[in-house]
Amino acid sequence: NLYDGDFQNRLNPHKYLLYKPNFSQIYAFTASAFKELPNNGILFLYISADGYDTYLKSKVEQSYDFGGVKTNNRHDDKIENSNSPPTSATNTLGKNSSPSIVTTTTATSPIGPVKDVHNIFPGDLYPFLRKPLFLIIDSNNSIAFQNMPNLFGQPFISLLSPIKLPIVFHDYQNKGSLFTLFLTSPVFAFCFVCHVNDLTSEQWNLCHEHINKIIFEITKLFLKSKLVDSTIYHFFADEFLRLFLSRFVFCYAVLRLHRAFKGSGFYPSSQPQLSNDLLENVQVHKMILELSAMLSVRQLFLEGPLITADLLASN
Known part of the structure; x- marks a missing residue:
């Protein structure tokens, strides 16, 4: 039956619902869903979030330069303080530790414009194009997800909201x-x-x-x-x-x-x-x-x- 909403004989698909997820959570759960897909399965991603623009003067790379969506409001201290002088911190695990287990972390100023690491960009979704993907983007920057390349020749469609x-x-x-x-x-x-x-x-x-x-x-x-x-x-x-x-x-x-x-x-x-x-x-x-x-x-x-x-x- 093609009529609206008749799903009586339809098996309920496995779903993940994420609220304000960070990048790690989105990648982990999407990868899990990707792994669970049967041979004839379709990965369905519905992303609803505020838009994020990189404000780059020169936008060349479709994958990251045109921005994406802001799914989480977290900020990275390194990015916020990217204009601060480089600092160095050394953490030694125990007084008697040998030099081989001394961990040294150096924070340096990034080279070139910095993109927010907690946002989701079109390029972040490219690995999942290896299987059929049905994508819905509801955002005032949905236009950033236009013209995504079909890198692996799998069926792919995206529905994008008005901006x-x-x-x-x-x-x-x-x-x-x-x-x-x-x-x-x-x-x-x-x-x-x-x-x-x-x-x-x-x-x-x-x-x-x-x-x-x-x-x-x-x-x-x-x-x-x-x-x-x-x-x-x-x-x-x-x-x-x-x-x-x-x-x-x-x-x-x-x-x-x-x-x-x-x-x-x-x-x-x-x-x-x-x-x-x-x-x-x-x-x-x-x-x-x-x-x-x-x-x-x-x-x-x-x-x-x-x-x-x-x-x-x-x-």
């Missing part, structure tokens, strides 16, 4: 992410961007049913499209990942039609990029506009489904 948010929603940033809301609860997400705070039980059920129909329509479009990258179909057989892909398209379409979201920075992106017959589908647009009319928020959206001329004008 901008309309001013009207800025006060809600500390309460959660809009992108994650769309991927986990599209009904709540749609109501949120439409400022709908109070629904009757009947309205809620109608809204939920209509969004399920939209998700189902998007799923069918994936299967019918001849322009979808073949890599995506490797993940589409999995119910969880298929649902994320369909909800991603729903998120893009809603924000694309919403008057408050203007410009590419306000829309999610992916690698490989999804084709326009999915992202800019007229039938999906019509269904979203019908939903907005049901909730009496039609004025928040564009006048009609976007057609080719509209797309060219907006780009």
Whole structure:
């Protein structure tokens, strides 16, 4: 069944949930998950964190120069004091210890710009591209994870959040992410961007049913499209990942039609990029506009489904 949320026959996959992890924790648990994957398994990474920019004047290396995400607020004393004069400390293990077990540590000033060692960069994920990887980055610097090289030829897809948010929603940033809301609860997400705070039980059920129909329509479009990258179909057989892909398209379409979201920075992106017959589908647009009319928020959206001329004008 391709319908939204039908996972009755699905085995629950092994999961690790990390809250504000440092680099060591992320690497240890991701490596453990990587090791546990069966031959036909897929590694799924969902990273939600504030963005981190290196602010380098010259950004060349895609792997580290463009920054990443800040999963932990720890700071390294050596980095914070990198401008201090070099110091030397000697630690002797016992008075009668021989010189062979004397440990000497020397702190020296780093050469060139220093990157925060506790942040996660695209290059940190490269080793895990040895197996199929489904990556979701929810961050205001998700753009740093664009164009990751497929070094080992394994199926790989990344879903990246928008990097901008309309001013009207800025006060809600500390309460959660809009992108994650769309991927986990599209009904709540749609109501949120439409400022709908109070629904009757009947309205809620109608809204939920209509969004399920939209998700189902998007799923069918994936299967019918001849322009979808073949890599995506490797993940589409999995119910969880298929649902994320369909909800991603729903998120893009809603924000694309919403008057408050203007410009590419306000829309999610992916690698490989999804084709326009999915992202800019007229039938999906019509269904979203019908939903907005049901909730009496039609004025928040564009006048009609976007057609080719509209797309060219907006780009």
